[in-house]
Amino acid sequence: MKRVYVNEEWCLGCHLCEYNCAFANSGMKDMATALKGKTIYPRIHIEETDNISYAVSCRHCTDPICVKSCIAGAISKVDGVVHIDKEKCVGCLTCVLVCPYGALAPGETGIMQKCELCLQNTCGEPACVKGCPNHAIVYEERGDAE
């Protein structure tokens, strides 16, 4: 299965992926209307220290602990993609407590969100990858255990 990977050496730490992600999932047509002057809730985030930066998003783990831990039965794995049912999620944050990658966070309403590879939104392919100016984020197959 194709997943999103990031190359630390090439990541500029420009945070553009965060904006592209928030826009792709906003359901709006115009980026300025969607994001300008607003707090954004992207599903990918840059981790950075003095000398490195890289983007983190859901790993769509082979054996996802968030799925097993969700107290609302709201997280499932469908065709390899870890998916949150927003109608079922109650925002208890148990998934935040267990995800080893720090890849889930609540959205504006307190309901959880995470990268679902832009498969459900109009972008159709990961917006973070499409918009990465240095091609540090890629969407590819890297040997699957499944």
Place this chain on the structure above:
Amino acid sequence: MNSYVIIGNGVAAVGCIEGIRSVDKDGNITVISEENHAVYCRPLISYYLEHKTDLTHMNYRDEHFYENMGCEVIYGKKAVQIDSKQKQVLLDDGTALPYTSVCIATGSSPFVPPFEGLNTVEQCYSFMTLDDTLALEKAIHQDANVLIVGAGLIGLKCAEGLHGRVKSITVCDLADRVLSSILDTECAAIMQRHLEANDIQFLLGDTAVKFDKNTAFMKSGKQVSFDILVLAVGVRANTALVKDLGGEVNRGIIVNTKMETSIPDLFAAGDCTEGEDISYGQKRVLAILPNAYMQGHTAGVNMAGGNAQFDNAIPMNSIGFFGLHAMTAGSYDGEVYEEKTDCKLKRLFTKENRLIGFILIGETERAGIYTSLIREQTPLDSINFEMLRAVATTAAFSPENRRKKFGGVV
């Protein structure tokens, strides 16, 4: 063909069903469900009262689950005995179900102390099951004064659920603080202040000793009048089926990392068990949903002839009230690293080069990174712990470790 019998129909049972089916697509699975409901999310009963979910969304699995998994569910019946010689499970209606292996996933039951005069209280409820919740919902009204006995997770979640739907809510507990099983005095005080700011009243270090109709007589001599009483004093693991056979039982049914009990072909999973807590180095009842699922799944795989181990269990809770979240994990022992402000707190507990526990209040972003250090028993000298103490970030891991985490399939 194998015949699997699962006693109980909660999350541990679902883990077991899915575990069995990951190995054996054909064996017969029979689930005995005392509750007359398909599996639902027990922790959501308070969210139901809050209208944050509803009966359809509380289902733990979709409506075709049992059918898709090829299991038969016997509703409204109770397993009363296991005959380990004849290898059959006996139900309360006399039915005998033959088994190849059994998973005991019976959960726990509310513990009701023998309060004097409790039988004179007309409106008295527990808060464990969906039926409890629906009965409580029927009883409440805008003018009702509610007394909840027990300021643990269940009592306080009940208080949150009832907030806004009744006139007043008072919670009493013999302990001197709220959430005493997971929080120390200082942390509990932060949560208590927040609950009080949301109109929940407390009587701590004090509990009801006697009831007379609508009055509770407290240990301190105070009297509290109420319209509705909720008892959330504590729970007891349902261990009788194994105990009766002379199997090894402590506060829960003793299981090993394969979820085997001391009796051949009997497995157990979930709130009814006591398994190894690696942060503590001893067996403990870990009555949390993730544990129930993972134990159930492990049991299921092994029952079907596979080989699964669940050897990194720890206690872990994410619990929020009125928007303030607290997360706790592991054991609170060893050295403490602390950061705190008025309404935020972080405590990390380290021992012998390992993180063994934490308490986070208010700021809980990416807490799973800490949890994974406990579960994986990561040596702290292999990471930049100073960086990690301040913020939960994977940047504190070595480049090789990060490459493993982010460079391939995990």
